[in-house]
Amino acid sequence: MKKIIAFLAIFMIGADTIAAGGGGGGPLPTIIPMQSGQITSLNIGKIRRIGGQAGAAYIIWSSSSRSYFDVNYDPVDGQVKASEVLALLGSQVMSFELARPEEDNVTLWSFIYDKNWNTLFYGVTSSKLEPHGSGEWRIPAGANKMKLQAVGEYHTVEKLTGVYFVERNDAGNIINYHDIEVIGNDVWSSRFQFPEWLQDRRGELYLRLWDSTSGSVVVVYDSATGERIVPSSVVATIDASFEGLQSIVPQGDLVVPQPVVSIGGIGESDLIEVTVTFPGWYRVSHQTTEGEIFDSVIVWRVGSPTETEYDRSTPAVPVQLEPGVYHLRFKWPNLKSPNQGGGGGGPKG
Numbered sequence: 001m002k003k004i005i006a007f008l009a010i011f012m013i014g015a016d017t018i019a020a021g022g023g024g025g026g027p028l029p030t031i032i033p034m035q036s037g038q039i040t041s042l043n044i045g046k047i048r049r050i051g052g053q054a055g056a057a058y059i060i061w062s063s064s065s066r067s068y069f070d071v072n073y074d075p076v077d078g079q080v081k082a083s084e085v086l087a088l089l090g091s092q093v094m095s096f097e098l099a100r101p102e103e104d105n106v107t108l109w110s111f112i113y114d115k116n117w118n119t120l121f122y123g124v125t126s127s128k129l130e131p132h133g134s135g136e137w138r139i140p141a142g143a144n145k146m147k148l149q150a151v152g153e154y155h156t157v158e159k160l161t162g163v164y165f166v167e168r169n170d171a172g173n174i175i176n177y178h179d180i181e182v183i184g185n186d187v188w189s190s191r192f193q194f195p196e197w198l199q200d201r202r203g204e205l206y207l208r209l210w211d212s213t214s215g216s217v218v219v220v221y222d223s224a225t226g227e228r229i230v231p232s233s234v235v236a237t238i239d240a241s242f243e244g245l246q247s248i249v250p251q252g253d254l255v256v257p258q259p260v261v262s263i264g265g266i267g268e269s270d271l272i273e274v275t276v277t278f279p280g281w282y283r284v285s286h287q288t289t290e291g292e293i294f295d296s297v298i299v300w301r302v303g304s305p306t307e308t309e310y311d312r313s314t315p316a317v318p319v320q321l322e323p324g325v326y327h328l329r330f331k332w333p334n335l336k337s338p339n340q341g342g343g344g345g346g347p348k349g
Helices: 036-044 082-090
Strands: 002-007 049-056 068-072 093-098 105-113 119-128 136-138 154-156 160-168 174-180 191-193 203-211 215-222 245-248 271-276 280-285 296-301 307-311 317-321 324-331
Touching (some): 036 119, 049 093, 082 105, 160 191, 296 317, 307 317
Antiparallel strands (some): 002 093, 049 068, 105 119, 203 215, 296 307
16 A cells, blocks of 8 residues: 655636625625626635545545545634635645555545635646655646636525526627526525636626516626616617508699609609598699609509509599599609519509
């Protein structure tokens, strides 16, 4: 049997390697940090215990072994310092025996907790061993270095039914939706944890809540700040028109107000909808922007299969109409449709 000495000698903590946490408890978290740097600062301030463990395939468990440790951390002046935490962690020595050290890998784990044993950071590293004196083996220099990754705080939210993250690119466009697990089936005490793999991504975190009065309610948090977004109400209406259709309510002569836009004798003639309030004769007139006057007009009541064509003999064509809604289609002597190659008339509808 070979004795193994394992030091957690050099641990590296950086703002880009620690994640999650913040807010916590109550009906709604005040803040839900989602950026690694912000989360690092919050989690470091909560550190009160550190732990480590070693494992290997050929490890021999005995009362003389020290393959794990858990120790309290009390800040020297009441203020948590990363350097103090790392020094305490690196001073812990684990000693154990392996049956076949020349064949084995040793894996080292570290866990850092708050006062309630909630995990704040964790790290892992693994390596082969090298002989160090008579019957003793050690982890090679530098192979015990470990980066610590922060673990997000669990947020308990009343009436929580769902959590999801909308991811966006730099232009603000949605590129993905990520469902986040809600733990617990009690609507009064369900909880969730913002996952490490979503840290530092751009987007919004959505919490879906159930309210007995309002039904489903969604609360949104900004990933950049972790703060709640107060939504703004938007009122929208649609001002639409049918392409290729003009509507007219004539008060006298039936003059189409918008002439056909034509360039070099090419243009598209609109379908004209006429709402007639009073019966009588109406003088119909229409032309293009280049001054061409229509050749004839086809008239039919909307919903009726019967249509009547009136040839033009004067600049305006007299048409007798009863109250109702009519559609008019014009024919032109020279105007050509860019889509149909000639005629310029709109479709019957």
